[in-house]
Amino acid sequence: SQQGEEDPQALxxxxxxxxxxxxxxxxxxxxxxxxxxxxxxxxxxLILIRSNEREKHSGRLRVTLxxxxxxxxxxxTASRAADTASYFCATDREETSGSRLTFGxxxxxxxxx
Amino acid sequence: xxxxxQTPSNKVTEKGKYVxxxxxxxxxxxxxxxxxxxxxxxxxxxxxxxGTGAADDSGLPNDxxxxxxxxxxxxTLKIQRTERGDSxxxxxxxxxxxxSPLHFGNGTRLTVT
Numbered sequence: 001s002q003q004g005e006e007d008p009q010a011l012x013x014x015x016x017x018x019x020x021x022x023x024x025x026x027x028x029x030x031x032x033x034x035x036x037x038x039x040x041x042x043x044x045x046l047i048l049i050r051s052n053e054r055e056k057h058s059g060r061l062r063v064t065l066x067x068x069x070x071x072x073x074x075x076x077t078a079s080r081a082a083d084t085a086s087y088f089c090a091t092d093r094e095e096t097s098g099s100r101l102t103f104g105x106x107x108x109x110x111x112x113x
Numbered sequence: 114x115x116x117x118x119q120t121p122s123n124k125v126t127e128k129g130k131y132v133x134x135x136x137x138x139x140x141x142x143x144x145x146x147x148x149x150x151x152x153x154x155x156x157x158x159x160x161x162x163x164g165t166g167a168a169d170d171s172g173l174p175n176d177x178x179x180x181x182x183x184x185x186x187x188x189t190l191k192i193q194r195t196e197r198g199d200s201x202x203x204x205x206x207x208x209x210x211x212x213s214p215l216h217f218g219n220g221t222r223l224t225v226t
Contacts (some may be wrong), residue, residue, distance in 0.1 A: 033214060042117070042204060042217030043156065089157050098211035099169040100146065103155030 005104055006089060019076040021107040023089030024069075030092045032065055034074050034103065037086045046074075046087075080097040081113045115139075117218035119205050125224045126195055130210030134190040134221045145188050146215060147180055148204040156204055162188060189215060195225045 005024050013019055023032070031050045035043040049056045049065045049072070056063045062075040076083055086108050090101035118137040126132050138145050143164055148156035158172040160183045170180070177195075182188040192199055202222050206215035 012143075030212070035215075040219070042219045043206075043215070044217070045214040048214055090155075092212065096169070098144075099161045100158040100172070101215065102158065103148075105153075105155045 006087070006107045007106060009105070010108045010110070011081060012112065015079060015111055015113050017079055017111075019079050019086050019109055019111070021073045021074045021089075021109070023074070023080070023104055025091050025102075025104075026070065027087075027091075028094045029067070030094055030097055032063075032072050033090045033092070034061075034063060034072075035088045035090060035103075037088065039085075043088065047098070055084055070096075076109075079109075079111045082110050083109060083111045085109060116139070117167045117205055117207055117216050119203075119209070119218035119221050121221060122219065123129075123222045123224075125226060127226055128195060128197060130195050132192050132195060132223065134192075134203050134205075134223070136188045136205030136207075136218060138186065138205070139209075139216055142207035142209050142216070143210050144206075144208045144213075145182060146206045147188070147190050148206065150202045150204055150220070159190070182185060187210075192223075195223075197205070197225045 007022050030048045033048045034046045047058050049063050060077045065072045086106045088103050088106045090103045120135045128207045145162040147159040150156045160180050161169040165185045177193045180190045202220040204220045
């Protein structure tokens with residue numbers, strides 16, 4: 001069953017703008033990860049944030065985690081047309097530690113040139 | 114190869130037939146996962162291998178689904194008596210150790226007619 005819920009389901013922006021995607025989850029986690037998927041391809045890992053971390057940066061990506069609200073956000077700054085893809089959050093839940101990631105339903109991001 | 118390889122990339126089969134989907138993980142990765150992804154959804158966990166053994170097969174939907182990893186490297190997902198509802202993209206992922214980020218293949222698109 002899906003643990004995470006992303007919003008929005010779809011987001012369309014202009015090149016150069018920032019894109020923010022949100023993820024909520026239900027149970028206690030060890031870490032939360034964000035993945036990207038281009039159409040017809042597999043998922044690519046972007047960033048991992050542990051349950052004791054609040055914010056993490058990687059290049060143009062910024063991830064926040066609020067365990068009290070069971071939510072995370074992914075910010076992509078200065079977006080590019082090549083950022084067009086689906087973005088998924090995935091949780092490594094304490095109860096199933098390491099044996100699986102539980103994915104949300106994803107946000108479809110379109111960056112218009 | 115450098116990444117996770119899945120074959121075939123596409124498989125069309127008739128209802129009731131048997132299919133095998135193959136996954137070649139990244140060399141040296143001890144953990145291997147199978148996921149299933151329906152259109153517009155996030156990946157859904159099926160099974161996790163640590164080495165040769167299935168450490169968690171709780172995501173397999175029913176006993177028509179079975180997976181093996183006899184030598185701790187290549188894995189095969191086997192589906193008996195296929196049904197139209199089995200149509201989906203089957204994704205394989207591997208990781209160096211449990212709890213580390215997943216590396217996905219491009220998937221096998223299974224269509225049951």
